[in-house]
Amino acid sequence: MHPGLWREIWILIGIAVLSLFFGALTDHPFLIAACGFGFYIAWTLRHLRNLHRWLLDRRAGDIPEAGGLWGEVFDEIYKLVKQASRRQDQLSGMLARFQKAASAMPDAVVVLSQAGDIEWANRSAAGLIGIRYPHDAGVRLLNLLRVPGFAQYLERGEYVEPLEITSPDNREIHVSIQITPFGSSQKLVIGRDVTRLMRLEQMRRHFVANVSHELRTPLTVLGGYVETLRQMDQIKMEDLKKHLSTMHEQSLRMQRLVDDLLMLSKLETASPRTHDEPVDVSALLTSLKEQAMLLSGENHHDITLETDPSLKLLGSREELHSAFSNLINNAVRYTPAGGTIRLTWRAAGDGAEFAVTDTGEGIAPEHFPHLTERFYRVDTARSRASGGTGLGLSIVKHVLLRHDARLEIESDVGQGSAFHCVFPEQRVARA
Missing domain, CATH: 1.10.287.130 (Signal transduction histidine kinase, dimerisation/phosphotransfer (DHp) domain)
Structure with a gap:
C-alpha cells in the first residue's frame, strides 16, 4: 500500500483514539469524535475545492500547495498536465508542419468533416477546384464544387478509381479527384492537375x-x-x-x-548534349545546296548560298544536317518552278543566324503557332503530293532546342516565306 495512504489511515486512527480519550474525560465521546472527523472532512473538502478551481481555470495560478496524500495527488496531476501540454505542443507543431507542407503542394488538398463540411484546404485548392480557405471553412463541399458526377462520386463511398473533372474556375484545366477516408468518417480530397497528361x-x-x-x-x-x-x-x-x-x-x-x-x-x-564539336556550317550548306538543286530538277529554282566561312557552330553535325535539310527541302517543295531560294549563314548580333528565304506561296499568320506540330500541314493535298511527311518542322524545333536556338518565321501570303534559325553566342565558334 502507498505510504501516503497509510499516513491518512494513521491520521484517522489517531483522531479516533484522541476522540475516545477526550470523550472519556468529558463524558461526550461521540461529540468529540464528530468534531475530530468533521475537521478532517473539512480539511479534505478544502483541498478538493482548490483542485476543482484549478482544474476549471489552470491559468489562474500554479497548482495548490498541500501536504500529505493530497500533496502527492497534486504533484502527480501536475506532472500529467505538463506531459499533456508537451504532447499538445508536439501535436500542434506536427499539425503546423503538415499544413505548411500541404500548402506547398501543387495538388489541391481539402479535409472534410464527417458531415462533408470543409475543415481545411491548401492554397492550390483555390486554383484547381475553387475552394478558398479560410473563407470557405465550414461550408459543404457539394455546395461549392458543382461539377457533373462529383456528388455521386462523393456519396458512392467507393474511391478506388479517381474522378476526372474540369476546374470550375478554368475550363481549360482538367483535375483528377481522389478521395481517401480517414479517422472517424472524415475524408481527404486530393485534386491533381492532369491537363498536361x-x-x-x-x-x-x-x-x-x-x-x-x-x-x-x-x-x-x-x-x-x-x-x-x-x-x-x-x-x-x-x-x-x-x-x-x-x-x-x-x-x-x-x-x-x-x-x-x-x-x-x-x-x-536523347539526353542533353555534354560534348559538342565544331561544325563547319559553310561546308555543310554547300553540300545541302547541291542536294537541293538535284531535288529541284525540272523546276529550275534559282538557289543561292551566302555564307561566312569563319563562323562555326558547336553542336551535332548530324542533327544540324537534319534541321537545315528539312528547311531547305521544304523551300524547294513549296516554291513554284523558276522561283528563288536564298540560303544565308551570317553573324547576327552576338550570335549567328541561318536563314532560308523563298518566293513561294507564303503562309497565313494563323498557321504560325502550329507549324512545328507533328503532321501539321497548311495544305494537306499539296504537302503529300510533294512528298512531305509533315514532321520536318517538328524535327527543326527539337534540334534548335537542343542547340539553345530559336526558330523565327516571316511570311506573307503570295510573297514567300523566311525561316530564321538564331543561335546564341555560346554556340558560335569563330575562326
Missing part, C-alpha cells in the same frame, strides 16, 4: 492516327499494284516499269516517314 494522351492518339493514315495510302497503293501484277497473265515491259516506278515512289515515301519518325524519337528521348 490529357494533352499528351490526346497528342498520342492524334500521332497514332496520323501515322496510320500516312502509312495507309502508300501501303494501299503497293498492295493494289502487287495484286494487279499477280492477276496479270502477261505483263508488258512498259506497264511493268510504270508500276514498279510508282511502287518505288511509295516505298521511298514510307522510308522517309520512318526515317523522320526515328529522328524525331531520337531527338525527344
Whole structure:
C-alpha cells in the first residue's frame, strides 16, 4: 500500500483514539469524535475545492500547495498536465508542419468533416477546384464544387478509381479527384492537375492516327499494284516499269516517314548534349545546296548560298544536317518552278543566324503557332503530293532546342516565306 495512504489511515486512527480519550474525560465521546472527523472532512473538502478551481481555470495560478496524500495527488496531476501540454505542443507543431507542407503542394488538398463540411484546404485548392480557405471553412463541399458526377462520386463511398473533372474556375484545366477516408468518417480530397497528361494522351492518339493514315495510302497503293501484277497473265515491259516506278515512289515515301519518325524519337528521348564539336556550317550548306538543286530538277529554282566561312557552330553535325535539310527541302517543295531560294549563314548580333528565304506561296499568320506540330500541314493535298511527311518542322524545333536556338518565321501570303534559325553566342565558334 502507498505510504501516503497509510499516513491518512494513521491520521484517522489517531483522531479516533484522541476522540475516545477526550470523550472519556468529558463524558461526550461521540461529540468529540464528530468534531475530530468533521475537521478532517473539512480539511479534505478544502483541498478538493482548490483542485476543482484549478482544474476549471489552470491559468489562474500554479497548482495548490498541500501536504500529505493530497500533496502527492497534486504533484502527480501536475506532472500529467505538463506531459499533456508537451504532447499538445508536439501535436500542434506536427499539425503546423503538415499544413505548411500541404500548402506547398501543387495538388489541391481539402479535409472534410464527417458531415462533408470543409475543415481545411491548401492554397492550390483555390486554383484547381475553387475552394478558398479560410473563407470557405465550414461550408459543404457539394455546395461549392458543382461539377457533373462529383456528388455521386462523393456519396458512392467507393474511391478506388479517381474522378476526372474540369476546374470550375478554368475550363481549360482538367483535375483528377481522389478521395481517401480517414479517422472517424472524415475524408481527404486530393485534386491533381492532369491537363498536361490529357494533352499528351490526346497528342498520342492524334500521332497514332496520323501515322496510320500516312502509312495507309502508300501501303494501299503497293498492295493494289502487287495484286494487279499477280492477276496479270502477261505483263508488258512498259506497264511493268510504270508500276514498279510508282511502287518505288511509295516505298521511298514510307522510308522517309520512318526515317523522320526515328529522328524525331531520337531527338525527344536523347539526353542533353555534354560534348559538342565544331561544325563547319559553310561546308555543310554547300553540300545541302547541291542536294537541293538535284531535288529541284525540272523546276529550275534559282538557289543561292551566302555564307561566312569563319563562323562555326558547336553542336551535332548530324542533327544540324537534319534541321537545315528539312528547311531547305521544304523551300524547294513549296516554291513554284523558276522561283528563288536564298540560303544565308551570317553573324547576327552576338550570335549567328541561318536563314532560308523563298518566293513561294507564303503562309497565313494563323498557321504560325502550329507549324512545328507533328503532321501539321497548311495544305494537306499539296504537302503529300510533294512528298512531305509533315514532321520536318517538328524535327527543326527539337534540334534548335537542343542547340539553345530559336526558330523565327516571316511570311506573307503570295510573297514567300523566311525561316530564321538564331543561335546564341555560346554556340558560335569563330575562326
